[in-house]
Amino acid sequence: MSRPIHRLLSSSAALTVLLAFGVLAAGCMSAPAALSDTRFDFGPPGAAGSGGTLPAVKVLDVSAPEVLESNRLLYRLSYADAQQIASYANSHWTMMPSQLLTQRLRGALSSHGTVLTGADGVSAPVLKVDLSQFEQVFDSQTESHAAITARATLTKSGKVIGQRTFVASAPASSADAAGGARALATASDDLVAQIAAWLGTQALVASQ
Numbered sequence: 001m002s003r004p005i006h007r008l009l010s011s012s013a014a015l016t017v018l019l020a021f022g023v024l025a026a027g028c029m030s031a032p033a034a035l036s037d038t039r040f041d042f043g044p045p046g047a048a049g050s051g052g053t054l055p056a057v058k059v060l061d062v063s064a065p066e067v068l069e070s071n072r073l074l075y076r077l078s079y080a081d082a083q084q085i086a087s088y089a090n091s092h093w094t095m096m097p098s099q100l101l102t103q104r105l106r107g108a109l110s111s112h113g114t115v116l117t118g119a120d121g122v123s124a125p126v127l128k129v130d131l132s133q134f135e136q137v138f139d140s141q142t143e144s145h146a147a148i149t150a151r152a153t154l155t156k157s158g159k160v161i162g163q164r165t166f167v168a169s170a171p172a173s174s175a176d177a178a179g180g181a182r183a184l185a186t187a188s189d190d191l192v193a194q195i196a197a198w199l200g201t202q203a204l205v206a207s208q
Contacts, residue, residue, distance in 0.1 A: 040073065040181035041094045045107055046189055054113035054199055056124045059106050061117075062150070064098040064131040071096055073177055075136040075144070085135065091177035097134045101150075101188055105129065108192045109199070125156040127199065136172060136180030144172040146183035152195050154202050162202045166194045 067074070071094070072087035093100060109115050116122055133149035148168045154161045168191035172179035 036090065038091045038177065039094045040091065040177070040185075042100055042104055042185040042188055045104065054109065054196075056114035056116060056122070057109065057154075057199065058116045058118055058120065058122075058124050058126045059102070059109060060126060060128045062098040062102045062105065062129045062131050064096070064134070068097055068131060068134055073136070073181060074134070075138060075180060077138045079138060079140050088177045088180075091181070093181075097184075098131050101129070101131060101134075101191075104188055105192050105195065108189075108196055112196065112200075123157075125154055125161065125202075127195075128153045128155070129195070134184065136183065138175070142175050144175055144180060144183070146170045146172065146180065146187040148184065148187045148191050150191060150195075152198065154199065162198075164198055166191055166198075168194065 067085070071092045073091050073093060074085055074087050076082065076085050106115050106117075114124075116124055118126070130151045130153075131148075132151065133147055135147055136144050137147045138144040146169060149165065151163065151165045153163045168187040170183045170186040170190065172183040
């Protein structure tokens with residue numbers, strides 16, 4: 001199970017690890033399994049929200065900065081150095097977080113109305129979501145939470161109807177990659193629910 005490295009090994013400890021690794025490499029058949037790469041997604045979608053019907057909307061692919069344009073599972077040790085970000089070595093997403101979030105967003109909104117993509121040649125309001133934060137934040141060596149920030153912009157015929165920044169958070173059940181992935185999936189569903197509720201408040205304006 002992948003865990004973040006909180007401190008460097010001393011030289012003597014490093015030597016011990018190297019010697020132990022030599023023994024394991026020679027005779028331990030379980031080593032390849034321990035080093036295998038674990039892949040995470042958001043899991044099955046939850047129950048659809050109870051919001052009303054929404055007008056047809058074009059949901060563009062979620063965009064993200066370069067640091068999030070990979071399948072790495074990112075974490076930050078805020079209790080040690082909040083300015084440094086790292087990633088788990090043997091744990092990854094099945095695809096980029098922006099792609100996972102795009103799938104989740106379109107799936108959730110489709111339960112409230114017609115969802116189109118940017119390629120559809122139909123006149124409809126356009127929803128653009130820009131993801132700026134998607135990481136597991138460690139508040140201590142044993143406690144962490146998921147942190148997601150995204151900005152949603154709704155336009156129609158090139159004019160901005162509304163824009164809002166959304167923040168979602170969820171506690172991690174364990175201080176490792178699996179706990180972080182579960183927490184980020186939970187926070188993603190919360191973020192999607194917030195965006196769907198906000199779209200409901202913009203529906204009358206968008207339909208005019």
